[in-house]
Amino acid sequence: MTKYLVFTDLDGTLLDHHTYSYDAAIPALTALKNSGSHIIFNTSKTYVESRNLQLELGLEFPLIVENGAAVFLPKSICGEPPADAIEHPEYWLKTFTQERQHWLVILDKMKPAWGHLFTHFEMLGIQEIMDYTGLSLEQCQYAKTRLFGEPILWRGSEEQKLAFISELKSFGAEPLQGGRFLHLCGHCNKGKAMQWLGQHYRDFFSNQQYTTIALGDGANDIAMLDIADIAVQIKSPAYDYPHLNRTEGVYQTQNEGPAGWNEAIFSLCDLT
Numbered sequence: 001m002t003k004y005l006v007f008t009d010l011d012g013t014l015l016d017h018h019t020y021s022y023d024a025a026i027p028a029l030t031a032l033k034n035s036g037s038h039i040i041f042n043t044s045k046t047y048v049e050s051r052n053l054q055l056e057l058g059l060e061f062p063l064i065v066e067n068g069a070a071v072f073l074p075k076s077i078c079g080e081p082p083a084d085a086i087e088h089p090e091y092w093l094k095t096f097t098q099e100r101q102h103w104l105v106i107l108d109k110m111k112p113a114w115g116h117l118f119t120h121f122e123m124l125g126i127q128e129i130m131d132y133t134g135l136s137l138e139q140c141q142y143a144k145t146r147l148f149g150e151p152i153l154w155r156g157s158e159e160q161k162l163a164f165i166s167e168l169k170s171f172g173a174e175p176l177q178g179g180r181f182l183h184l185c186g187h188c189n190k191g192k193a194m195q196w197l198g199q200h201y202r203d204f205f206s207n208q209q210y211t212t213i214a215l216g217d218g219a220n221d222i223a224m225l226d227i228a229d230i231a232v233q234i235k236s237p238a239y240d241y242p243h244l245n246r247t248e249g250v251y252q253t254q255n256e257g258p259a260g261w262n263e264a265i266f267s268l269c270d271l272t
């Protein structure tokens with residue numbers, strides 16, 4: 001039976017854009033687990049948020065968090081540490097960008113010229129984050145535990161945003177547009193982290209062939225969708241499918257969010 005390495009975005013993909021429910025994807029999640037496939041979250045969410053969801057769903061797999069900023073590789077899966085990873089209590093940790101504080105200093109430098117056009121997580125109270133995201137109090141507290149980047153809420157025009165991004169780039173940043181926030185981070189993305197992890201899977205499980213599937217709904221998913229064996233674009237209620245740099249091996253779902261996730265896995269995977 002084919003085994004799959006399933007790299008999935010969370011918000012708007014496995015989780016409903018508005019309600020954050022994953023219920024509609026449970027049949028496909030169960031079928032994948034039973035097939036021995038691996039389900040790897042590749043998300044802009046934090047480690048704490050992602051780990052909580054893993055525990056809720058009974059998944060014990062690596063995590064790629066904060067838009068490819070870091071890979072948490074459970075020691076229970078991969079005994080030998082990758083050469084370029086550092087030790088974390090239960091994981092080998094590979095980082096791809098500077099820590100959050102580095103980016104907060106840069107944002108402070110930008111505030112005299114741009115501060116009236118944006119706010120960001122550090123500046124927002126829990127209630128404001130709840131209002132913007134629709135997350136619960138507890139979920140917002142987890143969302144604030146960011147280690148690597150900083151979500152920015154843009155209040156200006158698209159044109160102003162492009163100029164703002166261009167200035168951030170002069171500080172070595174490579175901002176990524178997510179579903180709600182502009183994510184300030186370094187030269188990391190979901191594709192680079194997925195590629196690194198995929199290589200280590202080939203080393204650890206050299207006797208097993210995997211087909212890689214990536215599922216995502218936003219522009220910050222393009223890098224992983226471009227390099228997977230199969231790319232799944234999940235229909236969004238908020239925006240059009242982002243433009244990929246490939247046309248072969250691309251599946252666009254009819255259904256939105258987790259219902260689209262379920263539809264794609266059963267349409268594309270041989271799980272019998």
Ligand SMILES: [Mg+2]
Nearest residue numbers: 009011012218
């Ligand atoms: Mg998304």
